[in-house]
Amino acid sequence: MNGKMRSILRNATLVALAAATLGGCAALVVGGAVGTAMVVSDRRTSGVQVEDQAIELKAVTRIREAVGERGHINTTSYSRMVLLTGEVASEADRTAIEQAVSRIENVRSIVNELAVMGSTSLTARSNDTILTSKVKATFVDAKDLQANAVKVVTERGSVFLMGRVTEREAARATELARGISGVQKVVRVFEILTEAELAALGGNKN
Numbered sequence: 001m002n003g004k005m006r007s008i009l010r011n012a013t014l015v016a017l018a019a020a021t022l023g024g025c026a027a028l029v030v031g032g033a034v035g036t037a038m039v040v041s042d043r044r045t046s047g048v049q050v051e052d053q054a055i056e057l058k059a060v061t062r063i064r065e066a067v068g069e070r071g072h073i074n075t076t077s078y079s080r081m082v083l084l085t086g087e088v089a090s091e092a093d094r095t096a097i098e099q100a101v102s103r104i105e106n107v108r109s110i111v112n113e114l115a116v117m118g119s120t121s122l123t124a125r126s127n128d129t130i131l132t133s134k135v136k137a138t139f140v141d142a143k144d145l146q147a148n149a150v151k152v153v154t155e156r157g158s159v160f161l162m163g164r165v166t167e168r169e170a171a172r173a174t175e176l177a178r179g180i181s182g183v184q185k186v187v188r189v190f191e192i193l194t195e196a197e198l199a200a201l202g203g204n205k206n
Contacts, residue, residue, distance in 0.1 A: 051106045052080065058105075059077075062100040063101070066093075071087055073086040075101065078151050079108075081108055081109050081191065083110075083153060083160055087119045088114050097114065113155070128154040132153070135152045142172070145173060146169070149164065159180075161186065161188055161189060161190065162189045165193060166193050
């Protein structure tokens, strides 16, 4: 990553961190800046990025149809691999959500990390948002890791890392995330590439 791109990413991430501490309304302002920088060097094709967005949008409807407003459920799709996080009222709801999402077109696999428990507080969710921003900022600062190759999702202090990365990159990202105060555990949800496959992408995108 060149110096200009690193500077853009770091500034956008720091703004996101500040916005998270000020409240939800401020956080909405920074999405475009971060998104523009990420699209430039995402390792997914533009077609896969669109599919991931469509999966996430369809999941909202399918989950509501399956369990109504019960629980607090987040759906993150990366390279058509869907990560389910949050809290649900019962094991039956947990299973119903996974089945509903699995029937969405283009979903390749599902990682179900939903917990059967009461929904977390707004304070806990704000803390998760701050942790996500801290992890992203740490990745941007690391000179041996392409920060935008890793997607970060945080739930109840657990950090989930997604992306198309080599084992070397996966190990480095995990090490950095574990070193951040407040992170309870790190869960790898990566698609592992060989160094040769990464080189074929130009070290960046396919």
